[in-house]
Amino acid sequence: MHAPFVSATRLSIGSDADLAWVRQQVRQAAAALGFGLVQQTKLVTAVSELARNTLVHGGGGHMEMTPLAEGNRVGLRLSFVDRGPGIRDLELAMTDGYTTGGGLGKGLSGSKRLVAEFAIDSRPGEGTTVTIADWVSGVPSPRAGAS
Amino acid sequence: MTGPFATQPGPVPVLVLGDVLLVTLQGDLHDTAAERLQQDITQRIASSPAPVGGVVIDISGVEIVDSFLGRILAEIAASARLLATRTVLAGMRPSVAITLVELGLTMPGLDTALDVERALSLLGHPSPAAPTTHPEEGA
Ligand SMILES: Nc1ncnc2c1ncn2[C@@H]1O[C@H](COP(=O)(O)OP(=O)(O)OP(=O)(O)O)[C@@H](O)[C@H]1O
Numbered sequence: 001m002h003a004p005f006v007s008a009t010r011l012s013i014g015s016d017a018d019l020a021w022v023r024q025q026v027r028q029a030a031a032a033l034g035f036g037l038v039q040q041t042k043l044v045t046a047v048s049e050l051a052r053n054t055l056v057h058g059g060g061g062h063m064e065m066t067p068l069a070e071g072n073r074v075g076l077r078l079s080f081v082d083r084g085p086g087i088r089d090l091e092l093a094m095t096d097g098y099t100t101g102g103g104l105g106k107g108l109s110g111s112k113r114l115v116a117e118f119a120i121d122s123r124p125g126e127g128t129t130v131t132i133a134d135w136v137s138g139v140p141s142p143r144a145g146a147s
Numbered sequence: 148m149t150g151p152f153a154t155q156p157g158p159v160p161v162l163v164l165g166d167v168l169l170v171t172l173q174g175d176l177h178d179t180a181a182e183r184l185q186q187d188i189t190q191r192i193a194s195s196p197a198p199v200g201g202v203v204i205d206i207s208g209v210e211i212v213d214s215f216l217g218r219i220l221a222e223i224a225a226s227a228r229l230l231a232t233r234t235v236l237a238g239m240r241p242s243v244a245i246t247l248v249e250l251g252l253t254m255p256g257l258d259t260a261l262d263v264e265r266a267l268s269l270l271g272h273p274s275p276a277a278p279t280t281h282p283e284e285g286a
């Protein structure tokens with residue numbers, strides 16, 4: 001079946017070359033949709049964090065990129081999907097500075113701050129899906145738990 | 148359409164400017180290239196016949212710094228410091244600075260400068276554009 005419009009793009013995440021490719025594709029899509037430079041930079045940085053988690057913690061997977069149009073605003077939804085070990089304690093994993101690897105533990109908590117919408121779905125033994133969405137500037141989204 | 152490898156940068160060039168190592172990062176740095184750079188700089192400092200007076204890392208051509216690259220940069224500076232060498236991060240783009248703060252990565256302890264020229268003068272090194280010596284004859 002051939003849809004008349006491009007809906008979602010699926011990019012695999014299996015190596016650090018894939019991470020670079022995913023960053024580049026998201027940047028191009030965000031620029032084409034009209035995201036400003038700072039917003040593009042934040043979005044691509046969040047993408048880099050989440051795609052690396054998919055690769056490093058999830059053992060690889062894919063990213064799905066979907067352009068969004070809702071009323072008069074446009075945006076981008078990105079899902080990072082793996083079938084790795086999953087996350088046992090989501091609240092703990094979202095804590096700033098928490099890491100089970102040698103990282104800084106800023107990936108999940110930091111990328112949540114960088115985008116408008118953020119959701120994690122994870123089941124131990126089954127895998128993890130992190131979905132983020134961001135909208136072209138428009139209304140500044142209230143920062144969740146702004147300190 | 149180009150494949151993923153179109154973005155693969157070559158090895159990061161390290162330029163020797165007097166006693167300063169100037170590293171210029173460009174475009175999208177792969178994780179393995181960043182790790183190699185960390186080892187390369189540390190090796191050069193340790194094995195240089197003449198003492199290395201400082202390291203300048205020019206990131207003006209870098210579009211994003213995530214927690215991985217941020218950690219590598221901080222570790223380069225930390226290991227250089229243990230080898231008695233100062234590191235200055237030069238030319239960070241404003242959009243990158245804003246993003247790093249929101250990410251929670253402020254990299255304290257890392258010296259920064261707005262551009263390479265100012266980084267060099269911070270290291271007490273004359274700028275490459277300016278004449279290096281001013282012999283005052285008959286003073
Ligand atoms: N896709 C995933 N699958 C399984 N576990 C994950 C996944 N993503 C994150 N985690 C778990 O959540 C923890 C926190 O992730 P986060 O990205 O915040 O930090 P990190 O990856 O350990 O370090 P950093 O990203 O700062 O380099 C990880 O250490 C890991 O245990």
Ligand SMILES: [Mg+2]
Nearest residue numbers: 053103107108
């Ligand atoms: Mg991470």
